[in-house]
Amino acid sequence: MPGVWAEVVGQDAQIAQLRAAVDRPVAMTHAWLITGPPGSGRSHAARAFAAALQCKNGGCGECKACKTALTAAHADVTLLATEKVTIGIDEVRDLSMLAQRAPSEGRWRVIIIEDADRMTERTSNVLLKAIEEPPPRTVWLLCAPHAHDVSVTIRSRSRVVALRTPPADVVARLLVERDGVEPALAHECALAAQSHIGIARRLARDPKARARRDQVLALATEVRGVGDAVLAAADLVKVAEDDAAAATEERDAAEKAELLAVLGAETGTIPPALRAQVRELEEDQKRRATRHKRDVLDRAMTDLMSLYRDVAAVQLGADTELTNIAHEGRIRELAARTDLPGTMARIDALGTAKERLAANVHPLLAIEAMILALRPRN
Structure with a gap:
């Protein structure tokens, strides 16, 4: 399936549904909810759909409309992709106003909201008003892990396309x-x-990314006591903090410099009347760093859960391919020295740690408790 759909892999039925909508513009649904587990390609599908809607050939992938829409550089394709914990209400208000305008050069005005599940109730209500009576040439594309992650009123007014893990x-x-x-x-x-x-x-x-993942999986066999667990938790949180700083530091500095230039306060003391705007930017940047740190820790727990699921598969004698084939020795060692109830208890402990992080429990406390639950009992 060539053209703009090349990056949307393993989703043939879902692509067919989106392509059918492109081919029948008179029956266009003006609000779409594209769902699927992490990594299923929600944002790729949304961008490909946006490009196909703008392309005269239904998504050839070669024309200017396709290329600019895929990168959200098209004048009539707007992308909201937050790196903060929640999507701001003002951001959605701005999009709602934009949605009322007719497309300037394309066939449709397309507005994509990634992580639509990160909207608060108040923000969702603003969006609801915008999608209830959309202009005839406006299409909203919302992305979320599951349909139930958005409000029921938005869900009821959207056409759901459920992607699967490829x-x-x-x-x-x-x-x-x-x-x-x-x-x-x-x-x-x-x-x-x-x-x-x-x-x-x-x-x-990235070999360094593989090495960091190996380091996380080693927690399953290298933590022997309480002291090891406390040190390992501190190391893991520090890695997440450093990763967040590396990912956001340069961008934060550029954003602040740009804001100061716009405000005319590039040098010297910031005038009191302008400090609130600078403070607001800094708060947004802190929220972005917090989300990145949480994402790093959440991924570490996901990786550890995959390791223990492999251990459980070995203990059950299941004839399935291991997820962590490079760690077969560690998996079989764990399977031999623990029993299935112990393995399931460790998977439960990882799930609890995920829930605690999502509930804003201090990361170090949540990770310490998790690693203590993973250590050997003998």
């Missing part, structure tokens, strides 16, 4: 064909990422 062999093939990754490494990374395309690509391209 098979690991399909993700591996994408890494080989589009990124030039060696087949065995592509297969290993696709399994380790649990078919999350973005993570699989990062693991395949």
Whole structure:
């Protein structure tokens, strides 16, 4: 399936549904909810759909409309992708106003909201008003992990397209064909990422990313006592903090410099009348760093859960391919020295830690409790 859909892998039925809508503009649904687990390609599907809507040929992938829409550089394609914990109400208000305008050069005005599940109730109500009576040439594309992650009123006014986790062999093939990754490494990374395309690509391209993941999985066998657990928790949180700082520091400085330039306060003391705007930017940046740190820790727990699921599979004698094939020795060691109830208890402890982080429990406390639950009982 060529053209703009090339990056949307393992979703043939869902692509057919979106392409059918492109082919029948008179019956266009003006609000779409694209759902799917992390790594299923929600944002890729939304951008591809936006490009197909703008393309005169239904998504050829070669014309200016396709290329600009795929990168959200098209004048009539707007993308809201937050890196903060929640989407701001003012951001959605601005989009609602934009939605009332006719497209300036394209066939449709398309507004994409990634992470629509990060809207508060007040923000969702603002969006609801915008999608209840949309202008005839406006299309809203909302992305969320599950339909139940958005308000029931928004869900009832949207057409849901549910993506699935693509098979690991399909993700591996994408890494080989589009990124030039060696087949065995592509297969290993696709399994380790649990078919999350973005993570699989990062693991395949970055040896340091693979090394960091190996370090996380080592917690399952190298933590022996309370002292080890406390130190390991501190190390893991520090890694997440450093990762967040590295990912956001340069961008934060550029954003602040740009704001000061706009305000005419590039040098010297910031006038009192302008400090509130600078403070608001700094608060937004802190929220972005907090989300990044949470995401790093959440991924570490997801990786550990995949390891213990492999352990459980070995203990049950299941004839399935291991997710962590590069760690088969560690998996079999754990399977031999623990029993199935103990393995399931550790998986439950990881799930509890995820819930605690989502509930804003201090990361160090949540991780310490988690690692203590993983250590051997003998």
